[in-house]
Every structure is written in C-alpha cells, then in structure tokens.
Amino acid sequence: MSQKRILIVGGVAGGASCAARSRRLDETAEIIMFDRGPYVSFANCGLPYYVGDVIVDESKLLVANATLFQERFNIQVCLEHNVRTIDRTAKTIEVENLKTGEIRQEAYDALVLSPGAAPIRPPLPGIDLPGIFALRTIPDSRKIRQWITDHQVKTAVVVGGGFIGLEMTENLLHRGIAVTILEQMPQVMPPLDREMVTGVHDLLRSQGVQLCLSDGVERFDPVGDGEGLQITTASGQVHRADLVILAIGVRPENQLARDAGLKIGERGGIQVNEQMQTNDPQIWAVGDAVEVQDFVTQTPIQIPLAGPANRQGRIAADAIAGRPSTFRGVQGTAVCQVFDLTIATTGASEKTLQRLEIPYHKVYLHPGHHVGYFPGAKPIDIKLLFAPDTGKILGVQAVGEEGTAKRVDVIAMALQQGGTVFDLEEAELCYAPQFGAAKDPVNFAGMIAANHLRGDAPLAQWSDPDWRSHLLLDVRDPDEFERGHVPGAVNVPLNSVRDRLATLPSDQPLYVYCQVGQRGYYATRVLRFHGFQAYNLTGGYKTYEAIEAT
C-alpha cells in the first residue's frame, strides 16, 4: 500500500471529521490539517453561550486539540497556518506559518478544503469602528467578553435576527445588557415562515428586547470619546449602543478555491459532486464553504450546519479511501432555543416552495406537548407542508417549549425516508402523560393533512382570501366568540350546527373555523355529510391571529 498524503485546509467540523475518519480508514496515510486560527475542532455552536457565561470554562469549547489529534490519531495539526494558494498541476499548496512568516510548499495526493464561512461584514460607513464584532471563533468571543468587561457594556445592538442573532440576544440579556435587534426582513428566524414566528416576536419584546424589523443598518458613528456607537438605520432611526454584534449571515470562504480555478456556485459555494469532490478530482471540499443539494427541493443551496458538515467530512474521507459513500443532500434541520421557546424546522419552508414553484399543501395545528389532563402542558405551534398529490412530507416548522424539537426530529426522520402524511397519521410514538398523547402532535399533523387529501375535511387557508367573500362560521362557544373573532364571522357553536343546517346556504362555499381547528373539523364533517361545500380554516383562530400579526 502506497503512503498517501492527505492535506486538509480548515480544522473545524468538516475538516476535523475528515481527518479523523481518513485515519480510521488508512493507518499509513500522512495526514496534515492546517488552520489559520489557534484552535481546531472547537465548538462554534457554543460561542454565544460562552459570551453569555452559560459556558464558563473556555477549554470546554475545545472538542479536541492539536495534541489529541497527534497522539490519538497520528494527525499533524498546523495551527496559525494560512494556506495561500493551490498549484493543481504540481499538486502542492503554499502555506504560510503566521507565527514565523515562513512560507513553504506542501505536496498532496488528496486535498480537502474545509475553510468554512465568514460572517458577512457589509461595507457600511463605520463598519470597522471598535465595538463592532462578529462571532465565529474562540478569539472572537474572547474579544467580545473583554469588550463587555472593559467598557461596562449596558446596551447592545444585534444586527440580524437569525440563529446567532437570537442566541446572542439571549446571552447578552443574560449578562444584563439591554438589546436592540435590527433585522432587515419583516421577521426573525428567516428559515421559518413569517406567521410562525409571531410568538417569537412577542417573546422577545416581553423580555425587553427592542425589536426593529424591516429595517437595516445604514451607518455606524462613534459617540464622543469612546462613549459607544450610534447606529443609523435605513428608516432613519438612530440607536445608541456600547456594543454591536453583526449576525447577518455568512458567506463561503471561497477565495482559495476560486484562485485555484475550482468551480464556484452562484451563491459562492464551492461546487462538489455527491462524493464531495470538486471539479479537480484530487480536491474535495466540505462544510459551510460548499454548495450542497437541498434534499427536498433538489436545488443547490448554501447552508451552514454542523451535522451535515461532519457527514460531508466523513464522505470525503471515504471517497479519498476509494469507498463509494455519497452525500444525500441537506434537509436543513435546525433548532434554536430562545428563552423558553424552541424554534425548530426541517425541510422546505412555504416561501422556498413558492419561490421554486413547487406545489404544496399546508396545515397548521397547536396541540399541547402532552395531554391536557397532566399538569404543565404547553402548546406547540406546528406547520406541516406536504405534496398535494402524494402527501409526501416537504417540511415542518414548530415553535413551542418542551417536546418541540422532538416532533421536528421525528418528522425529519420520516422526511428522510420519503414518508408521507399518511405515515405520520400512523406513527406509534411514546405516550405517557408527561410525554405526549395517545394521538401525538405528529399523528394530529398527519391526520389533518390526510383528512384534507382524502377529501374528508378539505382545508382552507387564512392566507388565501377566498374566505373573505363567503359565509364564515365561527363554531366556538359564544364566550370565545365574544372575546374575539374574525370580522364578519357568524357564531354557530359546534353543538348547534346540526340544528342550524336549514338556515345555511347550500349553493356556495362555507368557511368554518374554531380555536385551533379540531371543532372546525367536526363541523366540516357534519356539513359535508349534508352536502354543504364546507372548508375548515386550518389552525383556527390561533393561526388567524398569528397571520394578522405579521
């Protein structure tokens, strides 16, 4: 067996996984991992919590270190080494030791690029002022901690309301810092659809966060002599802050690949085949820097996620070792905890399906995370997207407390297996009073969708204006109706629907709603049986309110 020389550029998630697996597949290979920074294999997902003092011991963030790689895996790690160029013909890279300035060439048989993605720093006036930070590395978080202490930070502006932005917000609040979020879109957590996060908006505001949506930064200006920053937004608002966190998103670190003539996708990701191989057969690329296939939509996407990065690293290692493993694409399973709320999703969102013109149906539901008779049940808001013809699951979004991630994980598994809403209907999941229900929220999601597809209880959507021009029946109890209802709705409580049949028009669509959808379903069944063209407005009044709040 000839001794292979495997060089890996970037030592976090994908790179580190690739290195370790390469060793497991080949004891004789020479494996060298280069990283620009002072650490490899650190827990970047933990950085916000280190800033927030939830993780207090910095060393906990080091999943592995250079010594461990050397001693356990016989992998050489070159920290603070910058790989400057690739000579694809000579199969060498040029590396600069950032500590000494020394520059050398290293030959490879296989080269793996895992450079990651860098936080976006838009070229705004004042962007380089002190006190403006992005969060990507341990040194970054150390600098933010230091700044908070040194400047006795009382106020912060977080630019961007995605995962990192929200996690940073919670952690800054945890340290007693008042936070303003500036988000260009009309919602936080852009992977979810807008109506699903109105509860998150409410929660943030209830926690004292100043939430400025549909507004972006125009410029940063210093205030006095080190008295903080002034942030001017596109809408003309002015905010003061001692600290600014940029959490706008990331862009693939593609310069090295681009300079070497490797193919780059439209959004900047290095293009690879399903073995994570670039257009140069000796060069592989993995992690946040690559363009991957969306498992649901089968279109190229750019999505920075740790799980897929690790998987890609292992697949590249397999490919280098001559194994036929392939990457099946990314579902986009993601989760974020914001105070007591869990926000989770897998698969495609409605806006993605709309953009790609992929046909879909959707249901909303708001079940308790466990049975109502056991104390402490909390609702989970769920939106399930599925194919109109086959019922195939396209995506799910859920916002709630306990048990939210569980439901998304179960549906993520079903989606991976090509499952349908009919499969969810039949799922046999854990039930004891503390955990779920004889009909789990996953079952309910499947049942509502299946009832729709079978034509048993066709759904209507609040987002579709049809209901506005027809008779709208509120089948809740009169006291619920009194407390608030959709303008124009007529109150026909479920239990009196049978008695009121003669008074309802049978020659036009009837739109029915209740609080969350269940009584609307019962009413729809009664009406349909008697020949009425009844539709149940999915998600009920609760979804109506969420959509109205957007």
Added chain:
Amino acid sequence: MSQKRILIVGGVAGGASCAARSRRLDETAEIIMFDRGPYVSFANCGLPYYVGDVIVDESKLLVANATLFQERFNIQVCLEHNVRTIDRTAKTIEVENLKTGEIRQEAYDALVLSPGAAPIRPPLPGIDLPGIFALRTIPDSRKIRQWITDHQVKTAVVVGGGFIGLEMTENLLHRGIAVTILEQMPQVMPPLDREMVTGVHDLLRSQGVQLCLSDGVERFDPVGDGEGLQITTASGQVHRADLVILAIGVRPENQLARDAGLKIGERGGIQVNEQMQTNDPQIWAVGDAVEVQDFVTQTPIQIPLAGPANRQGRIAADAIAGRPSTFRGVQGTAVCQVFDLTIATTGASEKTLQRLEIPYHKVYLHPGHHVGYFPGAKPIDIKLLFAPDTGKILGVQAVGEEGTAKRVDVIAMALQQGGTVFDLEEAELCYAPQFGAAKDPVNFAGMIAANHLRGDAPLAQWSDPDWRSHLLLDVRDPDEFERGHVPGAVNVPLNSVRDRLATLPSDQPLYVYCQVGQRGYYATRVLRFHGFQAYNLTGGYKTYEAIEAT
C-alpha cells in the same frame, strides 16, 4: 342511505375513538356506546398520578363525558350498562342497566367490542382482603385515595414492577408512603432487556424503595384488627403493608366474545383481521382485548397501549363505513417516567428475538443527551437491535433523562418506515447545544451498527463468553483502569496502541474495550488495519458493569 345501527361495548380509548369516528363518517347512523362503569373516555394513563396528587382535580381525567358525546357527536352513551350476551344470529345484544336492573335487547348492524383488559388478580390466599387494590378505573383510584386517607397509610407493597407498578411506586412515595416492590422476574420493566434496567434498580433503591426481584407473593394475611396486611413471598420473606397494589398485568376481557363463539387467541385476545373484524363479519373488536400483529416479529401479541387502541377504533369505524383502512400492527412503543429517569422502547427486545429465533445483532451506547461542552449533559443508555443481513432496525431501548423519549420516537419512526441502521447514520436531526450534537445519539447508534455490518469495526458482546478466553485489551487511560476494570484485562491506553503492535499476538482474536465504546472503536480500527483480529466490546466498561449487575 339506510340508517345503520352501530353499538359499541366499552367507552374508553378504542371504543370512544370508534364511536366518534363513526359519527364523522356517517351523520345518519344511530350510534350507542355502552359502558359498565360510570365514565367513558377517561384518561386511564393518568390514574397513578391522581392517586399521587400530581393530578389533583379528578374531573381532569375525563377527556370527554356522556353529555359531550350526545351534544357534540349525537352519540348516545349508556353508562353503568353491562352487555351480557350477544345473539349473533338475531344480531342483538342483551344489556343490563346496572342502576335499575332492567334488562333489554338492542339490535345492531355493526357491533364493536372494546371491553379492555382487567388487572390480573391471582387466586392467592387472602387476595380479597381489604386494602388490596388494582388500578383500572377512576372509582378504583378513588378507593385507593380514600384508603390512604382513612388508614393513614405509611407502607405499601406494589406487586409487579412494570409500567403501572413503577408509576404507582413513584406516586405513593410522592405521598410519603414507603414502598416495597415485589417482582417475580429478575428485573423491573419487562418489555426491556434486563441489563438495560440495572440503572432503574439502582434509582429505585436510592429513592428508598425496597426492591424484591425474582420473588412473588404466596399469600396475604390480615394483621391484628385492621392493622394492615402481611405479605408472604414465595421465597419465605414476610412484608408488612397498610396497602397493596396489584400491578401484575392485565388479561383481555374476553368473556362476552368467548360466550358468543368469537375466535380467541392463545393468550386470550379476541382475534381480528387487519380491519379489526372478528370472525363474525358484523362484529369488530379493538383495544386491549384484541390480539394484534407485532409489526416487527409478525407474530400475534397482546399489548395494552392507548395509541394503538385509538388507531384500531378508527380503523373499525372505517371498516364499518366501508373504507379500506387497515391496521399495520403494533410496534410496542412505550415509555415510563420514574423520578428523573425515562425508560422507553420500541420494537422487539432481545429476549423476544431470542424466543422467536429471529437473527439479530445489537449495539450498546451511552452518549450524552446533548454535547458535553454545554452544562447539564446526561447520558442515555441505548441498546439498538437490527437485522444482521440488511441492517433493518428491529428495536431500541433507552434509559436516561431528558431527550430519551425523543431518540426512541425518532427510531420508532424509522422502524415504521422499514429503516436501517444506515438510515440512522445519515439522519439529520436538530442540533443546538441544548438539544443534541452534530452527531446525535441516533446517528451514533447507526454508525456503530453500520461499522459493525460493514466489517470496519466488528463488535463483540459481553454476553457472549468468547472474550473470556482471549486477550482482553482495556484501552482506557491508566487512572480509569485503576478505578476498576474487567478481571484479566491488560491496559493498553488508546494512544499507545500503535507503539505496542509488536507485542500483540496476531494469530488470535483480540478483544478491546474502553469506557463506552468510542476509544475501543478507534483501537479496533488501528488493530484491524495492521491485520489483527480485533473486536470492540460494544458499550464498553459501562455495559459490562450493567450486565455484571444483573
């Protein structure tokens, strides 16, 4: 459309589901539900918590009541009505109104039997003494509550260590009552394999429970004048208690069906086809009284679970309405909370697979429920069973704290879809520091199994004595080895394996273990690459200790 008359015997889970769905499918049918007891549709899974004062309001246990069935669903409910006989030729049942003694005949077009299962009361001397209770209904739990109050109960014996037994134990302790568990088998929670519940045994003992395994009751005797009971066991032990709970299991209520000549299975369950139809085409049966197909083993089983009972009720309603729905069988997904521990399972256990001579492989693992760098990670003990040829998932068992039910639910979904360990390897699940890891426990379970099946890192089992007669390498660090190791093991820390290759025999199997299996895997890979016949003892020292404790 002719008006169908649907009679339903038994108004909990399966019966109530069937009644409600029958109405949704047919507005004109006459639907009557009979129940011997004073309530329908109550939450029997909540009863232990009502006894334990966790659920304080009895009315919470009533998911629906007779009035709701009447007003919402136009379903007549006859409470305290005992169905005595079925005349299959005349298609009538004879019903006794237990309140008035009146007996009448009721004709049916479709008859649904949902009589449930009754707690087993073995014919032991003294079994009918006051103070000995089983728990099936709201009146049962009311009587137990009353007894506790009236007799100032300080001590209880719980006979049986299954779900109900353990839930009752926790709830009695919650009320300040000292509990002794008597269990005939050498383990609690019989659906799981024995080595998986040693942690549960430890927990129960640490909570002050006197746990008597492999011992059954021989007789009950009164003590003095209402001073409690004396329980004598098969082994000759004598226990004193103010209260005895019988939680030995249940047997199908099959008398009515048996008297009517319906086919009954070997274990007493009413036999039905996949449409829940008995051998009489006008009679259906659902819930705990029927014999169902085990989804994994494809053998008939008797298993009282609320989720499947509900599904069966809906399927019977579909069948009666002429719809082709079928029951896909029961996976046996179940969960139980005992103090901080969650005990969950789906699919077949090892003992079931052994009994049925179904080939299987197994892996053990002990991952944290989330990443170790975030505070509060707790281990989950997992056992995954899978087919040796295809890697198809056969079953999983998990014991841990947070996130335990989630992993079982995810694998339950995969199992339902015919998934393999290779699918688990690839699962894309929620990851943020609070929720999981870039490699989730589900992924790890799949990877370990897949590495075994691919021959990359063949596993050995502690339960297979082979390792005892060969060289056993403990690849943990010397300090771990010092704290405890398997007798006869040689300590070769992982990082020195490469240096020690020359000292190891290459002509015989080498058995390797570490603490939980990961370092053992790395060592196995190194050794195999160099031609050694290395095997990794799955689950490591932690599983060894669990097996030794059985």
